[in-house]
Amino acid sequence: MPEQTETESRKLLRRLRDTMAEEAAGQERLDKITHLIADSMGTEVCSVYLFRDEETLELCATEGLNPQAVHETRMRLGEGLVGRVARTGKIINSADAPKEKGFRYMPETGEEIYSSFLGIPVQRLGEKLGVLVVQSKEARLFSSDEVYALEVVAMVLAEMTELGVFVGEGAALKARHQQAVMFRGTTGQEGAAQGHVWLHEPRVVITNPVAEDPEKELTRLREAVDDLRVRVDEMLAGAPSGDKEQMEVLEAYRMFANSKGWLRRMEEDIGRGLSAEAAVEKEQSTARARMAVISDPYLRGRLHDLDDLSNRLLRILTGQGAQTGAEMPPDPILIARNIGPAELLDYGRSLKGIVLEEGSVGSHAAIVARALAIPLVIHAERITTEALNGDHIMVDGDQGVVHLRPDETVVAAFRDKIAMQAKAQERYASIRDKPATTLCGKTISLQMNAGLMADLPSLDGSGAEGVGLFRTELQFLVRNQMPRRSELAALYSRVLEAANGKRVVFRTLDIGSDKVLPYMKPNDEPNPALGWRAIRVGLDKPGVLRMQLQALLRAANGRPLSVMFPFVAQYEEFTAARAEMDKALARERILGHAIPEHIEVGAMLETPSLAFAPDKFFEMVDFLSIGGNDLKQFFFAADRENERVRRRYDSLNVSFLTFLEQIVARCAASNTALSFCGEDAGRPVEAACLAAIGMPTLSMRPASIGPVKSVLRRVNLDALRGVIHDARDRGDMSVRGAVMEHLRNGG
Known part of the structure; x- marks a missing residue:
């Protein structure tokens, strides 16, 4: 120029x-x-x-x-x-x-x-x-x-x-960052919370976009880029040598950090009058604009690397970011574009709520939020650009709505909702130690889902009879390398001790799909939800499965043990997995280790195919747990992460309930223990319908046990079953309307 x-x-x-x-x-x-x-x-x-x-x-x-x-x-x-x-x-x-x-x-x-x-x-x-x-x-x-x-x-x-x-x-x-704003997102974890904003990565504020002294700005930019290059080299030096994927990402970082074209463009922007910070942000905006129109995942990943490097460079130039010196408020609501499970666990239960711009209902963050019982809203677009640290914020996880800097009318209504929930919790506490026995005399077993040691205190507090699902993948997801067998055995042992004799069902490693281990090479699959995941990974990598089974056996140390394999699609997969358990038992006996006094080996029914397995499967398996979230999406061919289709299909759809009744009948004929595990188990109306069609056990998040038990104790399952069958006979697509009217009229 x-x-x-x-x-x-x-x-x-x-x-x-x-x-x-x-x-x-x-x-x-x-x-x-x-x-x-x-x-x-x-x-x-x-x-x-x-x-x-x-x-x-x-x-x-x-x-x-x-x-x-x-x-x-x-x-x-x-x-x-x-x-x-x-x-x-x-x-x-x-x-x-x-x-x-x-x-x-x-x-x-x-x-x-x-x-x-x-x-x-x-x-x-x-x-x-x-x-x-x-x-x-x-x-x-x-x-x-x-x-x-x-x-x-x-x-x-x-x-x-x-x-x-x-x-x-x-x-x-009107003054930006002072107006009341409402965000409509997606429910990641139910619950309501109010507090003050804590930004996971505070945005960099540029107060000097115009350069007063271009030569000085050029010097600042070059020194900051040199600093960035040193930091990237240090990150590379500290990366595990065997971690090829992490090394590739860091090499891409190094390539961009040393790009002469990147630096030259920023220098030219300074020459035209911009400050160093503004020049960096101009290039960053260009990268984001390209990301918005590029569909190729590899190119988007590289542009994301450049975007992240720009953020790092801006923080070096301004001194802003994680080291701002700001103090976390006593009632923090975490705001982030996205967040990993390890970072979320670092915050722990100090958080009152979480709001993400990205994420998914099955993401690691959602799993941890559910485990910690923290209200979570995802897909709240633009909230990281609108929110400031310390802003008053209200999170309605039930509706997927966030109120930022709410006015008094919203505040009053929201506080009324929280007060009503508190009263309901008092009512649930009064029936905590009572059984979920219906008016017709049927008692339903209510179990809780867990995945962390921090969940276990809820076993007594919620009134759950046991842990119907303990997710073991979280311990793998929050680490940068494979955990050791001794570490897992110690953790599983503490879980059993905390359960104080109540049954705990351990699900073996359920990874793949949206749950990718940071130290395992991801597979570029067109549809990972239908791909290499869960027991398929375990059978293809038997060393990992055997190590986990050995850790579970040693953790039991003679006590009863219940283990189930996830995502079993056919009989042969269960027999192969069961054979691995038999090998692990034989090895433990040879080594002289204590063997569980009683062992149950079950499977999760998450694919329609398993419902049609041979009778021999139902006779061989000790128990079955229906994974409702996956089963429903495969039954309706509707991705539960896709808002455009997932809401079209009702859990109380007549076809789905009829299919579940067939599973109940097959388990009853073979005397196979059966439970239903998933979000629908924790929704009172759905739970009542599941119990009415014969589901004897329901497993859910701890906070749902009170509301579900309250409804079950006030309903006659025989009458409700009649309502469901009448709706089916009429040709209704869903029984929800008829069931809701029946419950409103006293059940």
């Missing part, structure tokens, strides 16, 4: 910085900015449009259009050329704007028909804030240098908007 253009660009930014420094109200400052941009670029018009809500843009300042149109002219996302820039996040540079697709003439602005149009998105790290526009009567395309200069100005405007520099009268100029 010619030196003159660099100078002009820097001159424009310097004038912009001086305007920012002047004592002026937000609107006045914004008006001055549009004037200086139009003057510097020699255009008749410069306008700034900002979002007043997610779908509407508002004209907030203009040079050249009717001043009366400011805060009055609005347009929908995608409407006109301005709306198109806002929707797509792409620049429109046209010498003949009226002929462009979607052009809209706005007479209320008093504008003439301007030929030339240049629209630049105002955005920060992918978050769309508005559009910066210049227009002129002269029919011409704006040069690449002019486009670049306006891009830089738009970026500075985004930073200033984030910092609240333009707070004013218009709806789009």
Whole structure:
């Protein structure tokens, strides 16, 4: 680029910085900015449009259009050329704007028909804030240098908007990070909590987007990049030598950190007037824009690496991030884009709630949140950019809703809900030690699910009769290397001791699909939920399965032991897994170790195929546990992580209940113990229906036992079964409506 253009660009930014420094109200400052941009670029018009809500843009300042149109002219996302820039996040540079697709003439602005149009998105790290526009009567395309200069100005405007520099009268100029905002996400773990925001990774705030001394900024950038390269080298040196995947990621980090092109582009941005921090963020925004349109997982992964490196570089430059010195509030609600299980366990039970922008209902974070009984909402888009440490926040895990900086009306309603839940808990506590015996005299066994030692105190507190499912994969997921047999044996022994004689069913390692061990090479599978997972991994890697079975046998140390294999799809898989248990038992006898006085070996029925296994399977297996979450998604061919399809299918669908009844009948004929484990077991209405069709045991999260027991003690299962069969005979698609009416009328 010619030196003159660099100078002009820097001159424009310097004038912009001086305007920012002047004592002026937000609107006045914004008006001055549009004037200086139009003057510097020699255009008749410069306008700034900002979002007043997610779908509407508002004209907030203009040079050249009717001043009366400011805060009055609005347009929908995608409407006109301005709306198109806002929707797509792409620049429109046209010498003949009226002929462009979607052009809209706005007479209320008093504008003439301007030929030339240049629209630049105002955005920060992918978050769309508005559009910066210049227009002129002269029919011409704006040069690449002019486009670049306006891009830089738009970026500075985004930073200033984030910092609240333009707070004013218009709806789009209300103080950011001070308004009440509601986020609709997805339930990851039920429950309600209120507290104050604690950001897992506080966003870096850039307060000096314009460089005062370019040479000084270049020095700062180069020193920070050198520091970053040293840190990446240290990370590589400390990585386990046998961990090929981790080494590949760190090598990609090193490649980017040493990229001359990356550094050169940032140096050029500084030469055009940006500070070191703003230059880094400009490149980061470019990487995120590319990520948004690239579907190839490998390329997205590499761009994510670059995005992460940019964050690290920004924290070196600003000194912000994890070492900010901020103190965690006494009632923290954790906010993060995503988080791993080990990091979440580090926080432990100190958290009152968790809100994630990403994640899934079956993710490691969700598993840990459920284990810790912490309300979790996932898919709360943009919350990390909107929330600030210390903000008041309310999390409704039941509805998947988050209220950030709520107003008094919401606060009052939310507190009423929490108070009602507290009263309900008192009612549940009063029946904690009573059996779940229905009005017709049938007693249902209620068990709890667990996965951590921290869950075990809930065994007595919830009134559970035992642990129907102890997930053993969490101990594998939170480590950077395979745990040792002795470590697992010690843990399983502590679990049995904490259970104080109550039955604990240990599920062997259930990995694969969305649960990938950090030290096991992931498989690039088109549909991992139907791929190499659970018992399939165990049978293909028998050394891991044998090690875990030996740890369980040693942990029992003569006590009764219950073990089940996950995701068994056919009889032969169970016989092969059972053979591994027999080998482990024989080895323990040879070594002189104590053998469990009684051992049960079961399977999880999570695929429809196993329901049609030969009679010999049902006779051989000691017990069956229906994994309702997986079974339902495979029965309906509806991915439970896909919001577009999973809500279409009801657990109380007649076809699904009929299928479950067939399983109940087969188990009854072979005298095989049966339980139902999953989210539906912990929902009172669904639990009552499962009990009505003959399910003798239900296993659920501890907090659900009270509500389920309360309903079961007030229902006649014989009458409810009649309601279910009548609905089926009528041809109803779901029995939910009929069942709800029956329960409302007294059951």
